[in-house]
Amino acid sequence: MELENLHDFLVNYFVTNQCEIIENENGRMKVQLTDKMDEALMNRPFYWQYVKKLGYPGEPMQVTFITNPDRKDEEGEWVHFGSPRLHQIFKTLTTQGKYTKQFERVSTNQKTALVPWLVTNIKISYKGKQKKNEMLSVGLHLINGTMVTGMMDSLHSRSFQSSISDFCYTITPIIRLKSGYQRIVQQIEKWILQQEHTWAKESIERMEEEKVLLKHFYENGQELDEEEKESTKAIMEQELKDIEDRFKPEIALDVVNGGIFYLSQASSMKMIT
């Protein structure tokens, strides 16, 4: 679990989404939702449809959330890792926070160049008889092609804004976005192929075993007429497919989010070394 402090995460989430925090103490908080957040979280589409149709201002709700398990029986909604509410919040974030364009905040009174980086956070899923996944955060310098991992951690200590700081200007990328992305994906593929994939070997073995068993199952001495043969064959084909669905190893790369980041030369140098 990555969210070390769920409470701070929630406060941050609501503040960032322009909601006012009315109360906040010891793992319990009261939030005044905005229209937008009420619509996104409170599951009352008919209310909002109605209000909008009549042109009235809506009345967004106030909600109390509890993150401290010791206080979970108090009035309010207990939010914990795995609770439907958090799941819902995460879901809003995956769409809300997918694409970005950021400029490093620089205070200067001299002309300063900002270097373009493509940043992608990629989830790699390994699926065989079991499944696991991991996250890679990759940055690509769109001028000289340098690629670095752990990008989000490196960006963490810097400040960003959505418009460029005074006296700054951006350098036009030499590598186009699409080919930059191709480079990243190819690099990950290369890296994946270098790994040991015991899990995949085991999954394939298991898949083959099950297929052999299945085929044998249908080899009985019974005499079947044409129609029976057809239907038996159809069932067997389906079951073979079910086995493949269940065991066939597969790796998937999904971009969780990403975007273009303009960093100062100094920051860029630090990333590379």
Add this chain to the structure above:
Amino acid sequence: MNIEIKKDQTFIDELESRIEQAGEFCSWDIFNMSYHSSKATLTSEFKGLTAPKHLPHMEFLPHQLDCAQQVVEEMNGRGILADEVGLGKTIEAGLVLKEYMIRGLVKKALILVPASLVNQWVTELNQKFYIPAASQRKKYAWEQYDIIVTSIDTAKRPQHREIIQEINYDFILIDEAHKLKNSKTKNYEFVRSLKKKYCLLLTATPVQNRLSDIFNLVSILKPGHLGNYEDFTNRFGRDRKRLFNDDYLKQLIQKVMVRNRRGDTGVDWTKRHVETVWVDFSDEEQQAYDQLTTITRNAEKGSSFSAITLTRELCSSREACYLSIQKMINKGLIGAQQEEYESLIQQIGQLPHHAKAQKMVQLIQQKPNQKFIVFTEYRASQLYLQWLLQQHGISSVPFRGGFKRSKKDWMRQLFQNHAQVLIATEAGGEGINLQFCNNMINYDLPWNPMRLEQRIGRIHRFGQQEDVHIYNLAIRNTMEEHVLTLLYEKIQLFEKVVGNLDSILAELNIKDMEKEMNRIFSESETDGEAKIKLDNLSSVISFTQERLIEEELNGTRESS
């Protein structure tokens, strides 16, 4: 090795178009939060369960966690969950489903359960597991909702079956799966025809009568695991005992089945106190009873079966017996004994309140602040008891198998929140959980010990906080006395949790205990003869029970 790698192309296309067309971008804070929340939902290990971490409001028992882990890791999501009644098969199944959903392996699931349990499953999955399950109510629900709970009977109706058979289910669950033991049935064929990735079969009695039962169940999950039908019968024959004394077969079964017994769970179960409450018929009642026995003993061969039923009914209530006799007379089923029956029915009509019913009222009055569930075998008795309780100012609700789902839920709720007593007929015994009640009155004893265990399982299950009190009412000098002392007490049915009774009966090839007892009573010329036969039956059962326990100790028997 050739592993397919799927790549994401939509992201970069969209990013590029947003940059070119000055589209919308999120702030750094949101971007950062989105990254961290996605990271939080990763599962970084192939093995282990992540579901319990998502469900901090639940306390899982060790055997439930072990079971779920075994199903996921070793059985790759296809297995038979065969715990004894009341150990939480639903919980185990919920854990497995949740685990797969968290890992993104299951999206579409079909949960097939008896019609009476649909709502309970929906509620449990939603409340305990945060699994957004819905019951099928509209035709298009199959496609609209990802997790659907319904009954096999609904699912296989022509208008639904075609839709369902087209869907690629990631997960299929079948509760009370022993009903699928026969491969020639429509239900079996239907289940085999579904497209499915993972599959769980839930049953407390995985093998009932024939060794082929288990072959058929396993063939739903893993066709070929036990060979084809020919191999199987050639190698293991038809003898059910093979399941326990053939090491090879045992090993094979263990790969697809988890079976926990109460004793294995390491949980401190609340105690069961079982008390036999003896009742004496009033003189008038005893006279009527003796009269009935004489008539039925003289009954022609062929009608003796229903005569036994009448006797049992009289032990339950005047009403039950009266109505049955009247029905027989009306249908002209009585023949030569018409006169005798007509005088008897007059006699019954004049009987005072039933001695057993009055005893029941007393028992309930002794604990005015506690809830009771009363089981009777007959609907007429159910109505009578409800009326009698009302006369004494005791509130009660009826419960029957035939009630609609919503009515069952409603009755259960009324019982929990308002009424002191729930009066259930036999068919109502299956499937409802009443852990909030810890007193049970077996007003009539069923003649099938398995059903008795099922009754007790309604209240003596995981979640019960109090010791459980079970009162068995029996009338002296009637067939009830014989059944209770010669059969149930002798096999110590009430003291031991009869988890292995199913295997004992199967071993003895007793398919229907009730029929067996009916035969004993109807084929015996005298009371003494019936007693001897009953006694013999219970001796055989005890003997088999001891042998099985011994085998188990020697490790020659199935265990999980």
